[in-house]
Amino acid sequence: MKNTTIKTIAQVTSLSLTTVSRVLNGSAKKYRISEETQKLVLKAAAKLNYAPNRAAVSLRLKRSFSVGLVIPTLSNPYFADVASMVSHALRAKGYSVVLMDCDEDENSEVEAVRLLVAQNIEGVIIIPSGAASAHIDTLLQRKIPVISIDRYHEDIPVSYVATHHYEGAYDITKYLLQAGHKRIACLQGSNSVVSNNLRVKGYTDAMKAAGCSVFSVAGNSFTSESGYIETKLLLQKKDRPTAIFALSDTILLGALKALEEDDVRVPEDMSVVTFDNSSYLDFLACPITSVAQPVNDIANISIKILLEQIEAHLKGTEVQQMKLLINPSVVYRKSVKKIGKGRPGRLV
């Protein structure tokens, strides 16, 4: 049982390839093909279980109807959430999603982009794993629409939709400061990533604005291991911090483990806040106050822009760079203790 093609149907119906093609891809009306003929073709197609050959259509139309989704790793629930939303929205619009999990590795990401290009992908949604931007610039030069999510590059004209990392970090640091903390440690992720650096800047600026010297910025990756090690180190200092700001929930988990091992209680002995707002924060020994990223908005806006750009690209219109920063909110829980004489309470 060979695969059914329009040729098969043409033979069966004694019509030309053109006519068959036209009714099968919905342009029957445009070419005023008779109802009769249409029915004939449709019936034959149904009977023979016809499905158009995507490769052929793709080759001919120079369209692939698929977009690439490049992600550092799905093991990170935040990225997984983005991926989930993006994949839904895209599917609803008739696009296939080609997934590239890069394991937080830049080389893997470069390779992923190469593969996507070879697949004539029509657009790319990417959460960069590092600072490298040349491969993304390649896409831009090929006029392939790209939306960078969460992390982005300022050195190339790529559109992006991201959390306003700076603000989120600034706000939550300010909250800590107003609760009376002065020695606030910052546990960072990879410093080759903009989102991390903006968060760090939000933290340091807030500290400075409050007249506090920056206590410490430690760590080097968005992992529990990094959070664990740096917290262990922090606890060794004679001048311990009174609060810790973990720049991601993964880092937080490692920090909590270190605190627990050394019998440091949250929030009694150490206040802790984080960035991401994973659903499990509510259920931790002490529910942790966190900056919540607007995942839904980010995903939806990204898709909207990407589709518009793809549309524009097809029409030959010049696509415009979009730069959107979405304000995050702080979800207050129980992990911050008011100390000293600082003005306590929630910030609004």
Added chain:
Amino acid sequence: MKNTTIKTIAQVTSLSLTTVSRVLNGSAKKYRISEETQKLVLKAAAKLNYAPNRAAVSLRLKRSFSVGLVIPTLSNPYFADVASMVSHALRAKGYSVVLMDCDEDENSEVEAVRLLVAQNIEGVIIIPSGAASAHIDTLLQRKIPVISIDRYHEDIPVSYVATHHYEGAYDITKYLLQAGHKRIACLQGSNSVVSNNLRVKGYTDAMKAAGCSVFSVAGNSFTSESGYIETKLLLQKKDRPTAIFALSDTILLGALKALEEDDVRVPEDMSVVTFDNSSYLDFLACPITSVAQPVNDIANISIKILLEQIEAHLKGTEVQQMKLLINPSVVYRKSVKKIGKGRPGRLV
């Protein structure tokens, strides 16, 4: 700047399409193409940033080099982990992964399979969202290799690799029983899914084997909401359970929230165990004992089998149905209190 094709390279190098094609797809040796010529072509290709057109190759070879990955939802970290591993392994073997997130919806899953078929997908890895199997049978009839992960169908000859759900549930229930618990409640997920039902059976069989009547099996979906509601209900009973077995970590989270709200302490007032072993279990108020699914093994074995089946399919060999159940292990933490006169301690 047009796209580079082998034609471009042929012109630049003054060689024929054939020769260029041969060196570019690695069959240079087979045709004894001179080192010199090879270098010439390779250099030109590199300079022009050549990437083969997948659609063309695909059309010509009647292969798509892509496989479908059908997942209930990436929001579930367990599924996301599987997706991550699967996508890596597949990429390493030269396959693209087309992602279909079904939002735990059967109709969406059926549609996803239809779309994959139209794409001439070479194989499918699926974690079913429900009990429907007709669409999967369609794939089988088209001789498209399919591996079902985690959840599977016994009514069609589909290959599967899954956790030995029954054993895991049986073992952890037995552990609870041996710790002296008799009134053990089971919080289930969706009962239209084999994995759930096998876990329930493991629980009930263990209860019966210990001479205990089955206390209760409640709930209807793998969500925190379901866990929350059912636990609330459980706490209303005059005959409260002394232990709760949540059939997934999502359910667990909801249960813990309900317990906390009613000031029921774990493990003092209520022992709790779960299924999945997400990494955050270690960091909860009380670290929760859990059945750990062998994600790594499952993902790797699945890919291995899928690739073998694709290989076989290409050769025209008949593919064989594989049914693999991988034994899970129990990770003991601190959420179970020994009560009564039951023999305490860890089971081995």
Added chain:
DNA sequence: ATGAAAGCGCTAACAT
């Protein structure tokens, strides 16, 4: 060791 030519399945001018 290299090339010419046919064809994979489909669409879109360009006929008629």
Added chain:
DNA sequence: ATGTTAGCGCTTTCAT
């Protein structure tokens, strides 16, 4: 209202 034809980019006999 329907048909003819060329060609998308690639691989592969079948030459030489």
